[in-house]
Amino acid sequence: MEREREPILQMSNIHKGFPGVKALSGVSFRLFPGEIHALMGENGAGKSTLIKVLTGVYSIDQGTVELARQRMAIDSPQAAQMAGISTVYQEVNLCPNLTVAENIFIGREPRRFGRILWKEMNAAAEKLLLTRLQIRMDVKLPLSAYSVAIQQLVAIARALNISAKVLILDEPTSSLDRNEVKQLFEVMNKLKAEGLAILFVTHFLDQVYEVSDRITILRGGEFVGEYLAKELPRIELVSKMIGKELQQLDALPREKEAASAAESAKALVIEAKALGRKGAIEPFDLTIRKGEVVGLAGLLGSGRTELARLFFGADRPDQGALRVNGVKDGITSPREAIDQGIAFCPENRKTEGIIDELTVRENMILALQATRGWFRAIPRKRQDELADEYIKALNINPPNPEQLIKNLSGGNQQKVILGRWLLTQPKLLILDEPTRGIDVGAKAEIQKLVLKLSGEGMSVLFVSSELEEVLRVSDRIAVLRDHVVVKEIAEDEMSQQQLMQAMAGE
Amino acid sequence: MLKRQYIPIVVTAALLAFMFAAGSFRYTGFFSLQVLLNLLIDNAFLLIVAVGMTFVIVSGGIDLSVGSVIALTTMISASLVQQQGWPPAVVIPLVLVLGAAFGWLMGAIIHYFKIQPFIVTLAGMFLARGLCYVISINTITIDHPFYTSMAQTKIKLPGGFFISISVVIALVVVAAAIYLAHYTRFGRNTYALGGSESSALLMGLPVARTKILVYTFSGLCSALAGVVFTFYMLSGYGLHAVGLELDAIAAVVIGGTLLTGGVGYILGTFFGVLIQGVIQTIISFEGTLSSWWTKIVIGLLLLLFIVLQRLLSARRQMQKA
Structure with missing residues (x-):
């Protein structure tokens, strides 16, 4: 081991259940001072539950949490903060209507006889932001005057002011652009050098390898392992997250018949050229032909849904061109998409379907x-x-x-x-995770249906996190990683191994 | 450069000045300090209620019970002083405690049962109004010397002008509320709560205590307004202050406070109340207009101000993007 120091935080054998679901079973996690530790896992792996346990939002059923070797009961967000565990969330949890200085100090404002000393508070806020985070800003403006990236830094400043020993960053980079991410990483590295323990949750593999020292992987509520980032190849990280060993990945029987040679001659239904939307998906090219099933593969948060939403007009692209049935810029709203013969089954059946x-x-x-x-x-x-x-x-x-x-x-x-x-007899059917959370029989039926529809000339964009499924139904697969379309895999080179390597970026 | 968050309050103040100037040009005798002071004398109770309402609305809630609590306060005061012979020194603290307790109870129900403030305070409104009639269905006139002297005492100002004791009470409430809102934790927590309740919770702020205290404060203000209203009317009656909650909300919104919570100033509410007073005064000077014109003008102003707020926040979004 590179270091034999005491962990500042040690969670052992944590169990947490909800009615009908076991969210965490026997998960362990430790965090050392002066390190950035990435917590990785797919949807439902238990990441958010673990963080909510740590921040006092959920109480645990079983297990122990030790902070600096002291056993702790974290039973409320206040208790977590008092203990020195602070969290910065993706949606900044500050009050946009208050000033920057207040957001840092509220609850602990400098006071004399109960009167809040604004001057001292503003000065202290300026000093804190400058010395710890190296940013200079007008702390008297309301928080809402600043961008999300700056708001996050303010949230970190608040955490530091509570004298945090452990800083949890829950998907902080999701809505930041590249420069903002760079600025955040600089701050993270500086704080790490000062001895802070940072727990970092993200879906971006590149970012994990850019800043993390150590990685803990969860899958299905269970602990998979803890690794040093430099000793864990990307492809292994992905295979551990998905739960498939590389050796297992041989070609599956494909139900889809080999495409006819005339495939490329078929009419284009939709054609995206350098289409992109800031913060959602980087510019990409993608075409779908008549009767073709195109799979979209990628980890959770890689931009699959964002891409599908552009095709349906649910979000507007801010660059590039989208041709539908040969007409340029035909889609500006879901209504127009429907009129153009595009149908979209959203991912969240319960809320959007x-x-x-x-x-x-x-x-x-x-x-x-x-x-x-x-x-x-x-x-x-x-x-x-x-x-x-x-x-x-x-x-x-x-x-x-x-x-x-x-x-x-x-x-x-x-x-x-x-x-x-x-x-509605669509020409293009977009299916976003159509088989999530349904039983095996129903899954197979839906897959068969997709193949039948494509045989009848319908085009399908099939989004799924299950590799087998994507391979089984698709004629062609576009692979997404970190909001970029990284690869298009044609029919003849499709294999799970290929796919996984593309997803991992190796 | 004017800070953007002060724009609504400046607009309100400018509107007040404009209306007063317009009245002064049109009617002889309008332009006098006493007319301005009369605005305060006639609206002292509305000002006190609106201050409490400002806190509630800034916290992201609403309190519909205030008018009924005023009526109940006048009723209890009149009944105890006039029919039971209790001394005012006991009755006034008692009604203040009752008002605060009433607000506290509504706040606790709103918070712990997670019920919409609209519904809980609507129930409180019916309850308090109904309780008035348990005491009496008739007007109880007060002729206790303390109350009549409070009603009639004029505090002389230099130049022959005067105000009433109620005005002094209302101005003290306004000053105390400004301090409370901007220089105490309770005040800042109220703003935080209105900005984002879930954030306030995650920031470790005492959300439950703050929310309940806000309604307690509003209840206290209503009871105090009830006491002032008793001085003004010298009677207790179940139909006193009907619909006053809506006047208070209108004053708060015209004063620039966002109905969605988190943004607003007590001083804005002060101007909002005075604007309502000016409209009434102009209509009474006009002589031939029905008093319902007050409602029409206030309705138009409300619309105007809500649209103005919308435009300001839309522009803010545009600038950030």
């Missing part, structure tokens, strides 16, 4: 109704026919169109949403 209190039939006809305009209601008889037709085609269970959708299982809800978009 289903409408709980409506029946299966009502949920299904929503999109079709929207394309017709709300004053030309679809006749009830036609609604019933359509609902019955798609319930049968998608094998929705129970096959009752008047059932409230909230009473269906996740897989069947997903099929209803699929049905909703299929009703």
Whole structure:
């Protein structure tokens, strides 16, 4: 070991359950003074739960937390702060309406006989920002006058003022541009040199390797391992996060038949040229042809959903061009996308997809109704026919169109949403994580359906974090890493190993 | 360069000056310090209530119960002093404590049961108004010498001008509230709460205590306004101060406080109350206009100010992007 120092923070055998879910089971984590330690894991790995335990938002069911060898019960955010554990979140948790100085000092303002001494507070804030973070700014302006990057630095200043021993940075870089990230890293390195222990959570692999000394990986609520960053190759990091060893990665049986030679001659449905949006996705090129299934692979937070949202007009690109059916800049809103024959099944079924209190039939006809305009209601008889037709085609269970959708299982809800978009007979169907959280049988059915639809000439953009699934259904795969489209893999070179190497950036 | 956060308050002050100037040009006898002081005399209770309301709105809430609490205070005061023969030295502290306790209870319900302030204080409004009629359905006139002397005493100012004791109370409340808002932890925590409750919680601020105290303070202000209102009307009645909560909210918003919380000044509220007073005065000088014109003008002003706030915050967004 390079150092045999005492860890400042030691979490051992932490268990935390929620009704029906075990979020953490037997997780250990330690943090040394003067290091930057990255906590890595895919969605549901337990990262956020672990951080919420550490910040006193959640209490643990079992296990111990020791800070500087003292056993601690962190039962509230205040207790965590008192103990010297401070957190800076992605969405800055400060008050935008208060001044910069107040945001640093509120709760501990310098006072005399209960009267807040503004002059002293402002001077102290200026000094703190200058000496510890090397930034000079007007601390009397409200926080909202500054960019998110500066707000984050103010949040760090607040943490330092509470005399933090442990600083948790929860996805601090997600909404920063490159220069801002650089500035943040400089601050992190400076604080590290001063002996602060920093826990860093991010989805950006490049950034992990740029600043971290050590990496702890969680998967499915369990502890996978703790490694020195320089001794852990990227590809291993990714394979440990996903839970697939490299040796396991041989070619899977593909259901998709080899594409015809005439593939390239088929008409373009959508064509993106240097399309990008600041903070969401770097400029990329991507084309989808008629009847083609294009997979989007990449880790959580790599920009998959952001890309899909550009195609649907849910977000506006700030550079590049998007041609749909040969027409340039045809999409400025989801309504126009629908008119152009694009359909989008979002990732969060619960919040962006289903409408709980409506029946299966009502949920299904929503999109079709929207394309017709709300004053030309679809006749009830036609609604019933359509609902019955798609319930049968998608094998929705129970096959009752008047059932409230909230009473269906996740897989069947997903099929209803699929049905909703299929009703509009789209030319391009965008599926964002269509099989997340549904059972194996329903998964296979949805995959088959995708292949059948593409066989009938529909184009599909298929977003998924499951490698097998992407490989099974796609004709071509675009791989994303850290908000950049890093590679396009054609049919003949597809393998899990290829894919994983591209995702890891090796 | 004027700081952007002071723009609404300056606009309000300028509007007040403009209206007063317009009145002075149009009506003889309007331009006098006494007319200005009368604004305070006639609106002292509204000013006190609006100060409490400013804290509530800055914290991100609303208090609809204030008008009813005033009525209940006049009722309890009148009943105890006039019918039971209690001394005012006991009655006045008692009603202040009752008002604060009423606010405290609503604040506690709002916080611990996580219920919308709108609903809880609406219930408080009905409850307090209803309780008035338990005491009596008729007006109780007060002729206790203390109350009549409070009502009639004129504090002489140089030049033959005068104010009432209520005005002194209201101005002390305004001054104390400015100090409270800007130089105490309670005040700053109230702003933090209105800026972002979840942030305030994660910053380790005493969210529960602050929120409950804000409603307690508003309850206290309402009761104090009730006492001042008793001096003004010399009676207790269940129909006193009907709809006053809306006048108070209007004054706060015209004074530049954001209904979404986090931004606002007591001084703005002070101007907001005076603007309402000026409108009333202009209408009474005009003589032929119905008093409902006050409502029409206030309605238009409210719209104007809300649109102004919207534009200012939209511009701020634009500049940042």
